[in-house]
Every structure is written in structure tokens, then in C-alpha cells.
Amino acid sequence: MRKLLIVDDEEGVRSLVRMTLESDKYEILEAKRGDDALRLVREHLPDLVLLDVMLPDTSGVEVCRALKSDPETAPVTIVMLTAKAQNSDLEDAEGAGADGYFTKPFSPVALLRRVDMIFGDPE
Amino acid sequence: MRYTRSPRLRAAIVALVIAVVVVGALGAWQVTAARDSQRTQIVNGELTAARLASSAVQSGISSRLQLVSNLAEQNVAKTLTDTRPSDLQSLVDEVRGLYPQFETLAVDSPSGVLLAVSPKGEGTPGTRVSDKPAFAGAISTGAPYVSKAFRLSGDGPLVIGLAAPFFSGKTIAGVIVCTIPVTILGSIMGSAGLQSGGSIVVVDQSGRALAGPAVVSGATYVHTQAAARALHGAEGTGTATLPGFSGNRLVAYTPVLGLGWGILVEQPMSALNDPIGTLTVHLALIDALVVLIAVVTAVVLARLLGQLAKERDEAAAVMASVGEGVATVDAAGRVVRLNPALERLSGHTTASARGLQWTEVLPFVDDRRQALAWSDSVVARAMSERRVVASHGFSRTLLSANGTSIPVAVTAAPLTTDDGHISGAVAVIRDVSREREVDELKSSLVSTVSHELRTPLTMIRGFSELLLSRKDLDSKRSKEALEHIHDSSRRLGRLIDDLLSVSRIESGGLRSDLNLVGLRQVADEVLVTLEPAGGERVDIDLPEGLPTVLADPDQLFQVLTNLLSNALKYSSGESRVNMSASVARDQLHVSVTDEGIGMTPGEAAQVFGKFSRVDRPEVREVGGTGLGLYITRRLVDMMGGSIWVRSKAGEGSVFTFSLRVAPADDGGVVVKEQVYAQAADR
Numbered sequence: 001m002r003k004l005l006i007v008d009d010e011e012g013v014r015s016l017v018r019m020t021l022e023s024d025k026y027e028i029l030e031a032k033r034g035d036d037a038l039r040l041v042r043e044h045l046p047d048l049v050l051l052d053v054m055l056p057d058t059s060g061v062e063v064c065r066a067l068k069s070d071p072e073t074a075p076v077t078i079v080m081l082t083a084k085a086q087n088s089d090l091e092d093a094e095g096a097g098a099d100g101y102f103t104k105p106f107s108p109v110a111l112l113r114r115v116d117m118i119f120g121d122p123e
Numbered sequence: 124m125r126y127t128r129s130p131r132l133r134a135a136i137v138a139l140v141i142a143v144v145v146v147g148a149l150g151a152w153q154v155t156a157a158r159d160s161q162r163t164q165i166v167n168g169e170l171t172a173a174r175l176a177s178s179a180v181q182s183g184i185s186s187r188l189q190l191v192s193n194l195a196e197q198n199v200a201k202t203l204t205d206t207r208p209s210d211l212q213s214l215v216d217e218v219r220g221l222y223p224q225f226e227t228l229a230v231d232s233p234s235g236v237l238l239a240v241s242p243k244g245e246g247t248p249g250t251r252v253s254d255k256p257a258f259a260g261a262i263s264t265g266a267p268y269v270s271k272a273f274r275l276s277g278d279g280p281l282v283i284g285l286a287a288p289f290f291s292g293k294t295i296a297g298v299i300v301c302t303i304p305v306t307i308l309g310s311i312m313g314s315a316g317l318q319s320g321g322s323i324v325v326v327d328q329s330g331r332a333l334a335g336p337a338v339v340s341g342a343t344y345v346h347t348q349a350a351a352r353a354l355h356g357a358e359g360t361g362t363a364t365l366p367g368f369s370g371n372r373l374v375a376y377t378p379v380l381g382l383g384w385g386i387l388v389e390q391p392m393s394a395l396n397d398p399i400g401t402l403t404v405h406l407a408l409i410d411a412l413v414v415l416i417a418v419v420t421a422v423v424l425a426r427l428l429g430q431l432a433k434e435r436d437e438a439a440a441v442m443a444s445v446g447e448g449v450a451t452v453d454a455a456g457r458v459v460r461l462n463p464a465l466e467r468l469s470g471h472t473t474a475s476a477r478g479l480q481w482t483e484v485l486p487f488v489d490d491r492r493q494a495l496a497w498s499d500s501v502v503a504r505a506m507s508e509r510r511v512v513a514s515h516g517f518s519r520t521l522l523s524a525n526g527t528s529i530p531v532a533v534t535a536a537p538l539t540t541d542d543g544h545i546s547g548a549v550a551v552i553r554d555v556s557r558e559r560e561v562d563e564l565k566s567s568l569v570s571t572v573s574h575e576l577r578t579p580l581t582m583i584r585g586f587s588e589l590l591l592s593r594k595d596l597d598s599k600r601s602k603e604a605l606e607h608i609h610d611s612s613r614r615l616g617r618l619i620d621d622l623l624s625v626s627r628i629e630s631g632g633l634r635s636d637l638n639l640v641g642l643r644q645v646a647d648e649v650l651v652t653l654e655p656a657g658g659e660r661v662d663i664d665l666p667e668g669l670p671t672v673l674a675d676p677d678q679l680f681q682v683l684t685n686l687l688s689n690a691l692k693y694s695s696g697e698s699r700v701n702m703s704a705s706v707a708r709d710q711l712h713v714s715v716t717d718e719g720i721g722m723t724p725g726e727a728a729q730v731f732g733k734f735s736r737v738d739r740p741e742v743r744e745v746g747g748t749g750l751g752l753y754i755t756r757r758l759v760d761m762m763g764g765s766i767w768v769r770s771k772a773g774e775g776s777v778f779t780f781s782l783r784v785a786p787a788d789d790g791g792v793v794v795k796e797q798v799y800a801q802a803a804d805r
Contacts (some may be wrong), residue, residue, distance in 0.1 A: 012582040012607050019589055019600060054574065105581035108589045 002045035002119060005029040007037040008064070008081065009056050015105075017050060021115060034058035038066060041073050048118060050102070053082040053093070063094045066098030077118060081106075100121035139421040144422045150410040153755050157406075160397045162373070165395055166360035169321070169375030169388040173358075176312045176323045177379045177386045183311030184269055184382055188285045195287035210332045211239040211247070225301040226282055227275065231258050233288075233295045245275060245673060257284025257300045269382050271327040272305050281305045281333070308334040321373075321390030324365070326350045328383040332367065342366035344387070349376040353385025365389055434449075436522040443537045448531075448552035451538070454545055456481045465552055468531075470524030485552070486522045487533070495519070501804055502548045505535035509545065513538075517559050521552065530559045564733065571748055575618050579611030621750040624681075625733070635675040635761040642669055642688050642704055642713065645676060651681045664703045672711050672782040678758045685755045686715040686778050694719030694775065708738065710764070710781045718775040727770045730754040755780075 002025060006017040009032045017067040018028045029044060034055045041049060049067070053060040060080060067073040080093045080101040093101055102114065172355055206214055211230065219228040229240040235253025240246040254260050260268035270284035282302040288295045309324050312334070325333040330345030344350035349363050353376040360375045366389070372389040379386060448465030452458055458476045461484075465474050467486055476484040481502055487495040497503050501512040513534040521529045535550040567691040586604040589596065596604070627633040643665050652659050672679075682703075690700040699720040705712050722730060733753045759766045759780045770776035 010578050010582075012611065013578070013585075015603065015607060016582060016589070019596075019604065020585070036371040104577055106583045108585050109592050 001025070001027050002048070003027050003029060003044055004115070005031060005040055005044070005046040005048065006081075007031045007034070007050045007055065007060065008052040009033070009054070010052075013052070013081075016108065017111070020087065020112055026115070032056070033061045034060070037063050041067055041076060042070075045073070046076060048115065049076055049078045050081045051078055051098075053080060061092045061098075064093065064098050065096035079114075079118070136421065136425065139417055139424075141554070143417050146410055146413045146417070150406050154399070154403050154406055155528055157402050158395070160398055161402075162395050165373055165390060166375050169373065169390065170358070170360055170377065172323065173375045173377040173386045173388040176325070176388070177377045179312045180308060180325055180386065181379050181381055182383065183308075184285075184379075185222065187301070187303060188267050188269055188287070191285045191299055192287040194218065195267070195289040195299050212241070212243065215239040216241040216243070222301070224303065224307075225285075226304050227300075227302045229300045231298045231300060233262070233297055235262070238297070246476060252300075255284065255300070257286035257302070258298050260284075261288045261298045261300070262295065271329040272331050272333055275302065281331075283327070283333070296712050305333040321388060321394065324350075324387040324389065324603045326354065326385045326387060328354060330354070334385075344385075347387075349374045352376060353387065354383065356380075362392075392685050393445070447556070450485070450550045450552065451483075451547060452481050453547040453551070454506065456497060456503060456506075459547065460483050468523065468529060468552065468554055469521065487531075488520050488528075490518050490520075492520075500535075501533045502535040502550050505537045505548050505550075506545050509537050509539075517555060517562065530555050531560075567749075572618070572622070575748055576615070579614045582607050582611040583615075600739035618748060621748055623753060624754045625750055628761075630755065635678060635763075636756075637673045637675060637762065639671045640676050640679060641671050642675040642711065644678075645679050646683060646702060649687060650678060652684065653687055653691070656688055657696065658687075660691060660694075660696070660698070661687055661700045661702060664701055666704070669704055670706060670711065671785045673757075673785050674762050678762060682755050682758050682780065683713075683715075685751045686780075688718065689751060690715050690717035690776070690778075693717065698775075707781075707785065709784050709785050712779055712781050714777055714779040716775065716777045719773045721774045721776055722768070722770040723772045726772075726777075727768050731766070732770060736752070 004021060004026050006014050006015050006028060007030075008017070011032070014030045014032070018030065022028050029040055029046060031040050032055075034057050037049070037051070037055075040046075051060045051064055056064070060082070062081065064078050067076060067078060071085060074097075077099045078097070080090075080098045082093075082101060082103060100114075100118075102111065130576075156724055167594050183621050212658075215228055219225060221248050222228065227240055227242065227245045229246060229252075229253050230238045232238055235251055235258060237246050237248050237250050237252045247251070250336065253262075255270075256273055257268060257270035257753045260270050265288060267285070267287040270286065272283055274281060282304050284300055286300045288298050290296055291459050305325075312323060312325075324344070326344045327333055328348060328367065330343045330347075331340055332344060344366060347363065347365060349359070349361060349365075352359060356378045358377040360373075362371050363374045364370070365372050365374065368389060373392060373395060375388045376383070377386050442460070442462040444462055445462060448468045449462040450458060450465055451460045453473060457478050458473075458481060461469065461471060461473045461476055471484050472716050480497070481500065482495070482497045487500065489495055501514055505512040511534065514532055517530050517531055517532075521531045523529060532553045532555045533550055534553075535548050538547045538549060540546050586607050590601060590604050624633070643663070646663050646665070650661060650663065652658075653661065687700060687702065694700065695718040701714075701716040702713050703716070731752050756766050759782075763783050764781040765780065766780035768776055768778050
């Protein structure tokens with residue numbers, strides 16, 4: 001069982017990710033704010049964090065930077081989930097140490113495939 | 124706009140007036156000078172004529188006197204003495220026959236008795252002639268003598284006597300007297316006349332005129348100064364009235380030497396006035412022409428200067444009234460002028476800025492807050508590149524003298540002289556604060572709308588794809604997915620409605636159709652639609668017998684929906700939302716009270732603005748376009764009411780709006796139209 005954390009302020013998005021990925025392979029954790037995300041990562045050390053850029057309390061990029069600069073949480077794979085496909089955002093995410101990004105709106109099938117690929121077990 | 128007359132124009136007019144006066148004075152001086160010169164010329168001519176006449180008279184008379192003197196000195200005299208009186212007559216006749224130029228020839232005794240006269244009959248021998256001027260003169264001087272004019276008989280012609288004594292030893296033995304008619308003077312003077320008009324008057328020692336028109340009247344010149352001076356041997360010219368002539372005459376006088384006579388030459392003043400008059404007329408014409416040219420020039424010049432002054436004033440008025448900052452600089456980049464708009468913008472005045480460097484007066488910074496060098500300024504570039512140069516976008520900020528930073532757009536154009544030299548530049552500096560706000564608002568709109576569009580789209584697409592691709596979803600999850608799709612599509616619908624509302628409000632396409640409306644009825648309808656969003660938390664607390672209000676029912680519905688759903692959105696699920704109403708004079712105040720997150724005074728001040736969203740996590744968590752309260756305010760405005768908020772952060776908010784109470788019963792239709800008209804005016 002791998003642990004995945006989805007961080008997004010929209011309940012619908014979290015619900016969609018959960019419905020897409022929840023299975024006997026993945027356990028899904030949810031956070032809607034940056035501070036909740038940091039707390040959950042330190043608590044559970046998930047295998048993958050899907051991190052929205054626009055969060056109510058802070059930017060997802062900042063959360064990413066905080067996680068990657070902490071040796072304890074740095075190994076966690078972080079994929080930015082963003083509605084903005086602008087180059088500057090992607091550069092910011094890369095600079096903050098993100099491992100990849102996924103743009104909204106997204107296809108659940110593609111998301112599942114991507115996550116499976118990250119963990120190296122293609123179906 | 125007022126035009127002031129230029130001081131230069133006034134100076135030009137004064138100069139022209141002076142020029143006209145000077146030309147007039149010069150003309151007058153020329154006339155006077157010409158008159159003097161002409162007068163001198165005329166009187167000099169007269170004097171010359173007088174001298175010529177004098178000389179002719181002197182030589183003519185003297186030569187005749189010489190003849191008489193010769194007769195007296197020659198033996199003729201002795202012969203006469205020796206001759207018997209009876210033979211004397213024939214001798215005299217004989218001699219006179221030799222000298223026909225003498226009118227008469229007489230011989231008198233030393234005692235003054237006429238001895239003989241030829242022709243016979245011009246006198247009676249034996250009569251006394253001692254009182255005759257010729258005889259008297261010769262006896263008293265003992266020498267040849269020319270007498271004044273006299274008449275031989277009472278009505279005889281005027282003659283001049285030429286007398287010479289003859290001697291016997293040293294005693295006078297007798298006197299020979301010859302007479303010549305004064306008329307002979309005319310032929311003596313002959314060609315000594317004047318070239319132009321006028322006449323010559325010969326005056327004898329008694330002042331009697333001997334020749335000329337004056338002779339006829341027998342005028343005497345004794346009292347004429349010119350004649351008196353000539354008789355005293357003086358010569359001169361002048362203006363005088365002369366006996367026998369009318370009016371003032373130009374006179375020259377000279378003596379006839381040896382005779383004690385004088386010559387006067389006179390001409391009428393017209394001799395002077397006629398040519399001077401012509402000259403004066405010519406000069407006056409020339410002067411008039413000069414004055415005319417001067418006046419025409421003055422008028423043209425005045426118009427031209429007036430035009431220039433007007434254009435300059437117009438240019439100044441344009442500079443002064445243009446709303447954008449305008450500055451002119453010289454070729455060295457020194458400020459020449461700032462218009463009032465730029466003075467306000469920059470905090471400098473033309474007086475304080477003139478002559479200072481451009482960058483000193485108007486320091487610009489770029490978007491990285493770096494000071495802009497002179498060579499990078501659009502003004503310097505406009506001059507060096509000889510073309511109009513403009514700053515890009517919002518890249519320039521002006522640091523004003525009073526410390527504010529103003530985003531500006533700068534456009535500069537070079538000023539070129541006629542020969543192609545760059546004499547400076549003119550720069551237009553526009554305050555683009557408003558545009559920058561609009562630009563930021565636009566970015567905010569794009570960002571908000573794209574976020575608000577993408578989120579529901581993500582869910583619609585994601586959940587529908589899940590439903591289509593995953594066969595393993597149970598019915599509970601399928602329903603959940605469908606509910607998300609449904610909610611998202613409604614959310615999209617609301618967003619589009621809001622955007623359309625804003626667009627229609629802003630373009631003026633939305634109007635209030637005011638009707639008599641009951642508040643409770645509308646509130647109940649709203650409550651029904653709010654049920655899924657927590658409508659059960661709303662308490663409608665309206666007193667009985669509320670008056671009907673003037674409102675557009677659809678718009679009132681939207682206002683209440685927005686206020687109540689906001690109250691529910693920004694408060695916890697346990698708290699209550701209250702809606703109440705009260706009458707204040709002719710207004711109904713409707714309040715929506717929540718116990719939600721509330722707002723700071725700063726947030727409350729902006730809450731009715733477009734895309735205004737309070738920037739706090741609790742608010743961002745809820746989501747929204749920031750258009751709801753803006754639309755609400757505009758709708759309330761349109762219905763003739765107003766809206767305001769009382770709020771405290773962390774404690775909740777009270778939004779209150781007012782509506783007009785409908786007048787009781789009668790005239791409802793009329794009132795409706797009036798209110799509609801008022802609402803439309805806003």
C-alpha cells in the first residue's frame with residue numbers, strides 16, 4: 001500500500017483524485033491547505049504528493065520548497081498540480097525541487113497512468 | 124479664452140505713428156527749405172536784373188551827360204557866348220539837329236534866364252529858369268548834372284534834365300540844358316528785363332518812379348524803404364508793398380551810381396508761391412503716398428502681429444488646457460516650459476524648473492526602480508533619432524517633487540527649425556495610474572475567470588471520464604460523480620450569469636422595471652433556492668404589515684440571493700443568518716446579519732468594488748469571482764436605493780440596503796414611471 005497525499009482547496013478535485021486512484025494499491029490522504037499538507041507529510045511521509053499551486057493560505061510552490069529543504073521530507077516525490085501552465089510557474093516549481101507537474105483540467109486515466117509510472121509498476 | 128495684445132504690437136503701432144509724424148515733419152521742412160531756396164533764387168535773380176538795369180541806366184544817362192558836358196567844354200560854349208542873342212537861336216537849333224536824342228536843348232544865362240531853346244516853342248527866351256532842377260543843380264555843383272524828372276510845362280511829358288555849365292575863365296558863363304524823356308529809360312535798359320514776369324522801377328533822387336508800370340500813377344517812392352535805401356547807395360532784397368502794385372512783392376534794390384537814383388526790381392509773391400505751391404503739392408502727394416504705404420504696412424503688420432499673438436496665445440491656451448503633462452526642452456536637454464498639468468503632476472513650476480536638466484526636474488525610474496539616464500530618456504532619443512519616441516507600456520514611473528511615484532507614459536517629438544536643426548523637443552507625459560489599475564483589473568479578471576472556469580471544467584471532465592472509463596464504480600460513487608458534475612455545471616452557469624450581469628450593467632443595457640413588490644414574497648422564493656446551500660440556517664424576521672416597495676422583482680431576488688448566500692458562505696455551519704427589515708420615513712431598510720468571518724474596515728471599504736475579494740485564506744477557500752457584491756450594489760443603485768455594511772473581523776457582518784416604499788394606494792402607475800425615470804438617470 002503506497003500513501004498518496006492530494007493537496008487542493010477544491011473539494012471536488014480532491015474527490016476526483018481520490019476516486020481515480022483509491023484502490024488496493026494506494027491509500028489516499030487529503031489536505032486543503034498548505035499547513036495541513038506540511039503536517040500530514042511529516043506525520044505520514046507519503047510516497048507521492050499531488051500539490052496544487054493555488055492554496056488558500058500559501059502557494060503550493062512554497063510548500064514544495066519547504067518539504068524539499070527538510071532532509072526528512074526531501075525524498076518525498078512531489079508532482080505539482082496546476083491550472084496554470086505558464087512557464088514561469090513551472091520554472092518556479094522546478095526551482096523549488098518539484099519532481100514533475102500535471103496540468104488541470106486533467107484526465108483521470110492519464111493521472112492514474114502517470115502515478116503508476118512514477119512507482120514503476122505499469123499495468 | 125482671452126487674447127491679450129502683445130506689447131510688441133503696441134510698440135510697432137507707436138513706431139509707425141512716429142514714422143508718419145517724422146515723414147510729415149520732413150515734408151514740411153522740405154517745403155520750407157525749398158521755399159527759402161526758391162525765394163533766394165528769385166530775389167538773387169531780381170538783384171542781378173537790378174544791377175544790370177542800374178548799369179544800363181548809369182551808362183545810358185552818363186553817356187548823354189557826357190555829350191552835354193562835351194558841348195559845354197568845347198568851343199561851342201565860347202561860340203555861344205560870343206554869339207549875339209539874335210543868332211543864338213539858330214545856333215542852338217543847329218546843334219540840336221546834330222543830337223536828335225535830346226528832346227530839347229537850351230542855353231541859360233548864369234543868372235537863370237533862358238537865352239535860347241530848340242525846338243522853338245519849348246520855352247520863351249527871357250523867362251526865368253533858375254528854379255528848374257537841371258539848371259539849379261549845374262549852377263550849385265559847378266559840374267555836369269543830371270536832374271530829377273520834371274515837366275517842361277504844366278501838362279508836358281516827364282523829362283530828365285542834363286545840364287553842364289560852361290565857363291569864361293573861371294566864372295560860369297552859362298549852362299547848357301538838354302532834356303530827354305523818361306520813356307527813353309525803357310530802351311536804355313532794353314534787354315535788362317526779367318526772365319520771368321515782374322518789372323523794373325527806376326526811381327530818381329526825389330523818389331519819383333521814372334520807368335515801369337508805376338510811372339502811369341505818378342507814384343512816389345520816397346516812403347518806400349527799399350527805394351530810400353537804394354537812393355542812399357545801399358543794395359538789398361526783401362518783401363514789401365510797393366506804390367502802384369497790389370499786394371506784397373518780392374523786391375531787390377540797388378543804386379544807380381553817380382546819378383543818385385535807384386533801381387527796384389519787383390515780382391509778385393506768386394512768382395515764389397506758384398512753383399513752391401507745385402512743389403508743395405508734389406511733396407504733399409509724396410507724403411500722402413508715404414503715409415498711405417505706412418498705414419497699409421501698419422495695418423498688415425498689425426494683423427500679422429495680431430495673428431502671431433493670437434496663435435501664440437492659442438498655443439499657450441492649448442498647453443494650459445490640455446489635461447496631459449506637456450514639457451518643452453532645448454537642444455541641451457534643459458527644461459524650457461512645463462504646462463499646468465505637468466506642474467501639478469511633477470510638483471515643479473516652470474519658474475523653478477526652467478534651465479534645469481530634464482532628468483533633474485523629471486526623474487524617471489524603470490520597472491526595476493532604476494533611475495533612467497538622460498541618454499535612455501525618450502526625449503534624448505527623440506532628438507538624436509529625429510523621430511517621435513514613446514515609452515512602452517507601464518515601464519516608466521515619475522518620481523514627483525512631493526515624493527509620490529506616478530506611473531506615466533512618455534512620448535517625445537523633436538522640434539526642428541526651418542533649416543533642419545534640432546532646436547529641442549516636446550514631451551507629453553501622461554499619468555497612466557488609471558490605465559495601470561485597469562490593466563491590473565484585467566489581469567485579475569483573466570486570472571479569476573480562468574481559475575473559476577478551469578476548476579468546474581476539471582471536475583466535469585474528470586468525473587465524466589471516470590464514469591465512462593471505469594466500470595468498477597459502485598452506484599454510490601457514480602452518484603457522487605454525477606453530483607459533482609451537476610454542481611460544477613451550475614457553478615459555471617452562475618459565473619456566466621455574473622459576467623453577463625456585469626457586462627449589461629456596465630454597458631447600460633440593464634434597467635430596473637420598478638413594480639410594487641412585497642419583500643416577504645421575494646424572500647420566501649430566495650429561501651427555496653438556497654436550501655442546498657444551507658438555507659435552513661436563515662431566519663426571516665420581518666414584522667407584520669410591511670409596506671410594499673418599489674423594486675424590480677427579479678433584481679430584488681438577485682440582491683437577496685447574493686447577500687444571503689454570501690452570509691451562508693462566510694459563516695460556520697452552526698451559526699444563524701438573520702434577515703430583518705424596518706421602515707425609515709419613505710424607505711424600507713433590509714438587513715442581512717451573519718456571525719461569520721467579518722471584515723476589517725479596510726476590507727469593508729472595498730467590498731462593493733469589481734473583482735474585490737478579501738485576501739484571506741478563509742475567503743480563498745470559499746471561492747468566488749468577486750463580482751457578487753459589485754452586482755448587488757449596482758442593482759440596488761438602479762432601483763433607487765443604496766447599500767452599506769457594518770462589520771467586524773471575526774464577529775460577522777450586517778449588510779443593509781434601502782428601497783423606496785410605494786406610496787399608499789393611489790397613483791401607483793404614475794409613481795412607478797417617476798421612479799423609473801430617476802433610476803434611469805443614475
